[in-house]
Every structure is written in C-alpha cells, then in structure tokens.
Amino acid sequence: xxxxxxxxxxxxxxxxxxxxxxxxxxxxxxxxxxxxxxxxxxxxxxxxxxxxxxxxxxxxxxxxxxxxxxxxxxxxxxxxxxxxxxxxxxxxxxxxxxxxxxxxxxxxxxxxxxxxxxxxx
Amino acid sequence: xxxxxxxxxxxxxxxxxxxxxxxxxxxxxxxxxxxxxxxxxxxxxxxxxxxxxxxxxxxxxxxxxxxxxxxxxxxxxxxxxxxxxxxxxxxxxxxxxxxxxxxxxxxxxxxxxxxxxxxxxxxxxxxxxxxxxxxxxxxxxxxxxxxxxxxxxxxxxxxxxxxxxxxxxxxxxxxxxxxxxxxxxxxxxxxxxxxxxxxxxxxxxxxxxxxxxxxxxxxxxxxxxxxxxxxxxxxxxxxxxxxxxxxxxxxxxxxxxxxxxxxxxxxxxxxxxxxxxxxxxxxxxxxxxxx
Numbered sequence: 432x433x434x435x436x437x438x439x440x441x442x443x444x445x446x447x448x449x450x451x452x453x454x455x456x457x458x459x460x461x462x463x464x465x466x467x468x469x470x471x472x473x474x475x476x477x478x479x480x481x482x483x484x485x486x487x488x489x490x491x492x493x494x495x496x497x498x499x500x501x502x503x504x505x506x507x508x509x510x511x512x513x514x515x516x517x518x519x520x521x522x523x524x525x526x527x528x529x530x531x532x533x534x535x536x537x538x539x540x541x542x543x544x545x546x547x548x549x550x551x552x
Numbered sequence: 553x554x555x556x557x558x559x560x561x562x563x564x565x566x567x568x569x570x571x572x573x574x575x576x577x578x579x580x581x582x583x584x585x586x587x588x589x590x591x592x593x594x595x596x597x598x599x600x601x602x603x604x605x606x607x608x609x610x611x612x613x614x615x616x617x618x619x620x621x622x623x624x625x626x627x628x629x630x631x632x633x634x635x636x637x638x639x640x641x642x643x644x645x646x647x648x649x650x651x652x653x654x655x656x657x658x659x660x661x662x663x664x665x666x667x668x669x670x671x672x673x674x675x676x677x678x679x680x681x682x683x684x685x686x687x688x689x690x691x692x693x694x695x696x697x698x699x700x701x702x703x704x705x706x707x708x709x710x711x712x713x714x715x716x717x718x719x720x721x722x723x724x725x726x727x728x729x730x731x732x733x734x735x736x737x738x739x740x741x742x743x744x745x746x747x748x749x750x751x752x753x754x755x756x757x758x759x760x761x762x763x764x765x766x767x768x769x770x771x772x773x774x775x776x777x778x779x780x781x782x783x784x785x786x787x788x789x790x791x792x793x794x795x796x797x798x799x800x801x802x803x804x805x806x807x808x809x810x811x812x813x814x815x816x817x818x819x820x821x822x823x824x825x826x827x828x829x830x831x832x833x834x835x836x837x838x839x840x841x842x843x
Contacts, residue, residue, distance in 0.1 A: 442629055442630075442632070442633075444630070444633040445629070445632045445633045445636070447633075448632075448633045448636045448637055448640075449636075451640070452636070452640060455640075455645055486625075515625055515628045515629065515632075536628060536629075536631075536632045537628060537631045537632040537634075537635045537636065537668065538632070538635075538636070539635075539636075539639055540636045540639050540640055541639065541643070
C-alpha cells in the first residue's frame with residue numbers, strides 16, 4: 432500500500448508542487464492548508480509522515496508540532512519542518528518541539544524526497 | 553548722650569539702607585532665578601522633544617528593518633514552487649524536453665538562483681541592521697571543491713561575455729569547518745563582481761593558497777576596470793555603487809560586498825580589496841583561519 436504523507440502548507444502552489452513530487456514517487460499526498468486542519472487530518476488520516484510549514488495562519492507549525500507530540504494517536508508520526516525560517520533559533524525551536532528533521536525553503540524537490548524517504552525507513 | 557543717639561540714628565539709617573539693598577538684591581536674585589527656571593523649563597521641553605524624536609526614529613528604523621525582513625520572506629515564498637517545478641521539469645520526470653526547451657529552462661533556473669541570492673542578501677542586511685546574528689552552519693568543507701563548484705556554475709556567464717574564468721589551487725589546502733552556503737555566496741559575489749567589471753575578452757582567476765596564520769587565502773583577481781585608491785574601502789559600504797556609466801549598465805544593489813565581508817568575519821577571517829588603479833584590474837582577497 433502506498434505510504435501516505437500529510438502536507439501542512441498554506442501556500443497552495445507550494446502544497447500542490449510537493450504533492451505532485453510525492454505522487455510521482457508513488458506516495459499518497461494529503462494537503463491541509465492551516466494548523467487546525469493539519470491536526471485534524473493527522474488524527475483522522477493517520478499519515479506515515481507529516482511535512483509541516485512553520486508560518487501558518489492560526490496556530491503556527493511549532494504549536495502544531497507540540498500538539499501532535501502530545502496526542503497519543505499522532506505522537507509517533509515522523510514530522511519534517513519545511514519553512515523559509517532558516518535562522519538557527521527556528522531550527523532549534525522546531526527540533527525541541529519534537530520534529531524529526533528540517534528542510535529550508537526554497538528546496539530542491541529531490542532533496543526533499545531524500546529526506547522523506549530517510550524518515551520512512 | 554547726644555552722641556550716642558546720633559550714633560544710634562546713623563546705625564538705623566545704615567540698617568535701613570542695608571535692608572533696602574538686601575531687598576533689591578533678593579528681587580534681583582529672584583528675577584534671575586525665574587529667568588534660569590524659564591531656561592531650564594525650555595531645555596527640559598527641548599530634551600523631551602529630542603527624546604521623542606529619537607524614539608520615533610528608532611521606531612521607524614525598526615519598522616524599516618522588520619519590513620525588509622518581512623518582504624524578503626514574502627519574496628521567497630513564491631520562489632519555492634518556481635524553483636521546485638523548474639527542477640522537476642528539468643529532471644525529465646514531467647515529460648521529455650527538446651534541447652532548446654532544456655536550455656531555456658536552464659537559463660530560467662539560473663535567473664531564479666540569482667533572484668534567490670539577491671533576496672538572501674536583503675534578508676542578511678536586515679539582520680545586520682537589527683543586530684540579529686546571521687546564522688552560520690559550519691561543517692567540514694573542502695575549499696577546493698567549493699571553488700570548483702562555484703566557478704563551474706559561473707563559467708556559463710563568463711562564456712557569454714567571452715571571459716576566461718580559471719581556478720588555481722596552490723599546494724595542499726586543508727579542509728575547514730565552514731558554512732558551505734555562505735562561503736559559496738561570498739565567492740559567487742566576488743566572481744559575479746569580477747564578471748561585471750571586466751570587459752569582454754578579460755581574465756578572471758580564483759586562486760587559493762595556504763598563508764601564515766595558518767589561514768587559507770582565496771583571491772579573485774580580474775583585469776577589469778580596477779579601483780581608485782580612495783574607493784578600496786568604500787566598496788564595502790552598504791548600498792555603495794561605483795559612480796560610473798559602467799555600473800548603471802551592470803546593475804546590482806550594492807550589498808554583495810558588505811554582506812560578503814560580514815560572512816567572512818563570521819568565519820574569523822578578513823576580506824579586503826586591492827587594485828593597481830583604474831583600468832588595471834582588481835583583487836578581492838579573503839582569509840579563513842585554519843583552526
């Protein structure tokens with residue numbers, strides 16, 4: 432069965448692009464445009480991995496990450512932060528909240544794929 | 553007896569005079585004090601105004617920096633799908649490309665890279681302005697590979713202008729703990745400037761050597777328009793543009809060098825310019841200490 436990946440991203444074109452790369456590689460992609468729907472879909476769809484933007488409308492990616500980790504249903508899903516925030520403190524903040532990895536935007540789609548595959552193993 | 557009353561009278565008179573004088577003096581002092589008080593109050597008002605002006609200026613300054621930082625974040629957002637889709641199409645995974653299409657897409661990719669580095673420079677200037685540190689991720693790095701890779705990406709541009717871009721690695725260069733992306737930007741900035749300011753047919757050489765310190769020294773030398781002595785330091789000022797018709801045609805926003813200098817400084821090194829004068833080429837040299 433195809434591995435399912437949840438993309439929490441508010442910029443629609445970026446979300447679509449990530450979904451397309453993943454689908455090309457045989458993954459199933461689910462998109463959530465904000466933090467709240469991200470949390471809902473993470474619990475309902477049980478994805479194998481979550482790609483999480485930091486700058487999101489409503490609750491931001493860091494808070495989403497904390498809540499994912501606090502929920503027994505989602506606490507073990509690998510989370511990769513994907514954001515333009517490349518400052519050291521943002522990376523640290525993301526990893527502190529329990530994210531497994533970090534990819535800075537703009538990224539090479541094939542590098543993103545590599546990171547995704549690494550964490551699905 | 554008589555003389556005593558007279559004496560007393562005299563004394564009284566003198567006393568009366570004295571107290572009159574005293575009163576006059578007191579009035580004068582009071583008037584002067586009032587004047588001084590007026591001046592003090594005026595000064596206080598002035599000081600308050602000045603303080604308010606300074607506070608306002610600080611607010612404007614902060615707003616300017618925050619605006620710059622916000623804008624560059626916003627500018628990077630659409631760049632993600634632009635660069636992403638370009639890489640996908642170029643990989644051939646979205647269908648086969650003809651050679652012309654491939655070439656055109658590679659051109660667009662280079663322009664997107666250029667736009668990306670301009671945006672990064674704006675973001676770094678904004679960070680410098682608010683005194684926020686520029687993040688540096690150091691890892692073991694081969695300087696030789698760094699130079700070769702950066703030069704390779706810039707050779708196409710050099711070729712378009714019929715410029716020779718060569719690399720000279722002198723002796724054994726040790727690996728360093730350094731931030732690859734930041735140093736690539738420094739090199740790309742320096743080589744980019746050399747490309748801009750060297751007329752057709754010119755030569756650019758990137759040279760690396762080990763110098764005393766020990767430190768790795770990297771030099772980008774060209775035989776282009778050169779620099780007057782008084783401009784050797786000025787080129788590192790923020791937003792500085794060499795005032796000549798040449799610059800207007802080559803563009804740029806005058807942030808490459810100040811940012812490069814800061815990035816080199818963050819690695820514990822130094823960046824400076826040398827030139828034998830206008831028309832006689834320039835050398836931009838930086839060192840990276842070997843720890």
